[in-house]
Amino acid sequence: MKNFTNLFRYFITRVFFRAVGVHLSSYLNFIEEFWRLNEEEQREKQLEFLNGLGLKDESGKVICDFDSFSRLPIMTKSNFKSRGSTIIEKSAKGSFIRKTAGTTSSPTTVVLNKDELSKLLAVRDYCFKNHGFRLGSREARFWGRATNGFRNDLKNFLLHRQIFDAVADEPEVFLQKLARWNPVYIYGYSSMVLEATRIVKENPVKLPRLRGIVVTAEAIMPPQKAYIESTFAVPVIEEYGSTEFDVIAFECRRRHRHLVNPWIHLERESEELLVSDLSRCSQPLIRYSIGDVAEIYHSECGAFGSFKCVGEIKGRTINQIAYGADGKRFHAVIFSRALEHYMVRVDKVFSFRFVQNEVGVFHMNINGCDEAEENRIKAFVIDFVLSELGVPIEIELSNTEKVDGKKPYFEQQLEEIH
Numbered sequence: 001m002k003n004f005t006n007l008f009r010y011f012i013t014r015v016f017f018r019a020v021g022v023h024l025s026s027y028l029n030f031i032e033e034f035w036r037l038n039e040e041e042q043r044e045k046q047l048e049f050l051n052g053l054g055l056k057d058e059s060g061k062v063i064c065d066f067d068s069f070s071r072l073p074i075m076t077k078s079n080f081k082s083r084g085s086t087i088i089e090k091s092a093k094g095s096f097i098r099k100t101a102g103t104t105s106s107p108t109t110v111v112l113n114k115d116e117l118s119k120l121l122a123v124r125d126y127c128f129k130n131h132g133f134r135l136g137s138r139e140a141r142f143w144g145r146a147t148n149g150f151r152n153d154l155k156n157f158l159l160h161r162q163i164f165d166a167v168a169d170e171p172e173v174f175l176q177k178l179a180r181w182n183p184v185y186i187y188g189y190s191s192m193v194l195e196a197t198r199i200v201k202e203n204p205v206k207l208p209r210l211r212g213i214v215v216t217a218e219a220i221m222p223p224q225k226a227y228i229e230s231t232f233a234v235p236v237i238e239e240y241g242s243t244e245f246d247v248i249a250f251e252c253r254r255r256h257r258h259l260v261n262p263w264i265h266l267e268r269e270s271e272e273l274l275v276s277d278l279s280r281c282s283q284p285l286i287r288y289s290i291g292d293v294a295e296i297y298h299s300e301c302g303a304f305g306s307f308k309c310v311g312e313i314k315g316r317t318i319n320q321i322a323y324g325a326d327g328k329r330f331h332a333v334i335f336s337r338a339l340e341h342y343m344v345r346v347d348k349v350f351s352f353r354f355v356q357n358e359v360g361v362f363h364m365n366i367n368g369c370d371e372a373e374e375n376r377i378k379a380f381v382i383d384f385v386l387s388e389l390g391v392p393i394e395i396e397l398s399n400t401e402k403v404d405g406k407k408p409y410f411e412q413q414l415e416e417i418h
């Protein structure tokens with residue numbers, strides 16, 4: 001009976017995607033066929049995508065191969081963001097806005113049309129499928145606490161997922177909820193999954209029969225991975241992606257992160273990754289500096305996706321657990337959410353960074369506003385954290401360092417705890 005319900009809910013989710021105009025299966029077929037081509041044929045196809053864009057360099061010459069890509073300017077996160085608000089106003093009816101708090105210091109708004117969203121979701125489905133589950137399978141999402149409300153409940157129901165907060169919930173409540181939901185896979189921030197693993201380890205319970213645990217956004221070390229794998233008896237799969245591109249690379253069983261999106265062209269310049277989406281029209285993303293330092297290497301593993309793989313990613317930190325004035329622990333993603341709300345409200349964009357080196361106190365750095373505004377932001381964030389999590393905090397303004405967007409938006413420097 002349980003299997004039947006799961007299958008039924010899976011179909012509801014797939015039907016929901018179709019109802020909002022997302023075409024998963026045709027793009028999934030396309031992606032599977034693309035990665036079955038040989039590397040020569042793949043390159044030819046990507047050249048076709050490139051020519052479809054009609055890119056020109058400064059002198060007006062058309063870019064028609066990847067060797068001349070370096071003639072195009074590098075796009076930074078701040079270039080991208082300053083264009084953000086005008087694009088949102090102009091975006092056609094029926095487009096999707098994807099807003100996620102990433103790991104770097106300011107949130108990004110990404111606008112997608114249905115076709116673009118379909119491609120991104122199909123790439124995700126392709127990755128999951130290669131690990132024995134699907135987009136629409138019962139998901140447990142280990143996130144920071146989600147804002148409650150009917151709209152979110154409905155969304156989670158339709159997407160066949162439930163959100164868990166291993167840090168804020170009492171361990172027993174968390175474990176009961178997890179057992180009741182009985183997920184097919186877990187998806188979440190590395191730090192949240194680690195937190196959950198600690199709880200499971202300390203409170204022996206009957207675990208759900210999982211197919212995989214996908215960790216995202218934050219770097220995770222091999223011993224941490226091994227710890228999670230031995231506790232849940234299931235592979236931990238690292239996803240490399242971002243708000244702008246969704247999944248860029250996905251890990252196989254042999255620990256390679258294979259490129260998986262046929263429309264993405266990845267370059268490396270002075271150690272940094274530059275990402276281009278060869279099919280994006282709503283918001284051009286060409287030679288976009290994603291803020292990560294990593295190698296690109298060629299593996300001889302044909303598990304799925306490309307032979308090209310992304311090596312160890314530097315510059316994404318995992319220590320994202322913060323401590324409130326009452327000693328309560330919470331995930332620092334709340335700061336990103338608070339600033340996101342504030343920015344939408346005042347229609348401005350700031351870079352920000354929070355550092356904690358004392359329990360309950362946070363040093364806040366904001367670029368791009370005056371002192372009066374800083375104080376308004378401070379009050380807003382204190383209020384936001386209290387009303388969302390019930391955790392009291394103090395904030396001190398500090399201007400000692402410049403926020404450069406490459407450092408994570410939160411850093412916990414409490415010596416006695418970690």
Ligand SMILES: [Zn+2]
Nearest residue numbers: 039298300307
């Ligand atoms: Zn090869």
Ligand SMILES: [Zn+2]
Nearest residue numbers: 252256301303
């Ligand atoms: Zn592989």
